[in-house]
Amino acid sequence: MSYGDGMSSTRSARSEERRAEILRAALEVIAERGYRGASLAAVAERVGLTQQGLLHHFPTKEALLVAVLEERDQWxxxxxxxxxxxxxxxxxxxxxxxxxxxxxxxxxxxxxxxxxxxxxxxxxxxxxxxxxxxxxxxxxxxxxxxxxxxxxxxxxxxxxxxxxxxxxxxxxxxxxxxxxxxxxxxxxxxxxxxxxxxx
Structure with missing residues (x-):
């Protein structure tokens, strides 16, 4: 494996960890406020991201919701x-x-x-x-x-x-x-x- 490949896989692993953190936070916020009351800003704040940073992982609130539901089904x-x-x-x-x-x-x-x-x-x-x-x-x-x-x-x-x-x-x-x-x-x-x- 080249040095570049190692960096890429590390970035990918970090991205997956961050994505999992966001999904857990979204689950908590939705449980507290319902989907309509849950905002991307509230989820981003909970994981220490800007809303723009969150949108890098999930481009819309709808995409985040479906990911939360699919993750829940995986459990x-x-x-x-x-x-x-x-x-x-x-x-x-x-x-x-x-x-x-x-x-x-x-x-x-x-x-x-x-x-x-x-x-x-x-x-x-x-x-x-x-x-x-x-x-x-x-x-x-x-x-x-x-x-x-x-x-x-x-x-x-x-x-x-x-x-x-x-x-x-x-x-x-x-x-x-x-x-x-x-x-x-x-x-x-x-x-x-x-x-x-x-x-």
Whole structure:
């Protein structure tokens, strides 16, 4: 490797570190203020950059938002072939330990249903992929029919709705909503089992 190549790779590594710092800061600012209330200036200040310096890494606020969402999805990434229902339960438990991330995701999801929101396309595409993945998870577990008679295709949107709907309820009143426990109850319903939780 030439000296020039070494300098280039060092610069590239520094740029990636800075990019990761910006994404973490953006996540915090969005969690505190919502997407519409979050400014590039506030994110830049948090990482010790000028707004111009931030724009070097992310040319627009929309580009930063989509990068934040894609980064958040990477944290949960499991190859589709490896998802199982019991792993979904573990993911819900994991989410219960990181309310800031869940809050940001939920706030952006809620905002994204408005016309021309920059995250709308991301969430539309994401949900199509998640429904397809959950269909395969359910098919691997139950075959072509769940115990209640639904096909995996019809049950998948319900599974996704319960996961995300529980997050909203838990964020609003974490003392009253046991998110992992409620999700386990739902898995028992899907399986046609009586819940083993408290009556």
């Amino acid at each position: 949960d990434a499991v190859p589709n072939s490896q998802w199982r229902l019991d792993l979904l339960g573990s993911l819900v438990e994991y989410n219960a330990m990181r309310p800031g991330i869940v809050q940001t995701f939920s706030a952006l999801l809620g905002e994204s249903v408005t016309e021309e929101h920059p995250a709308r396309e991301f969430f539309t595409r994401r949900y199509a992929g998640v429904r397809a993945s959950m269909t395969e998870v359910l098919r691997a577990e139950y075959g072509e029919r769940l115990p209640g008679g639904l096909t995996p295709e019809r049950a998948a949107p319900l599974l996704v709705a319960v996961m995300d709907g529980l997050q909203f309820q838990w964020l609003l009143d974490p003392q009253a909503v046991d998110m992992p426990g409620a999700f386990r109850d739902f898995l028992d319903l899907l399986a046609g089992r009586a819940s083993t939780g408290p009556s």
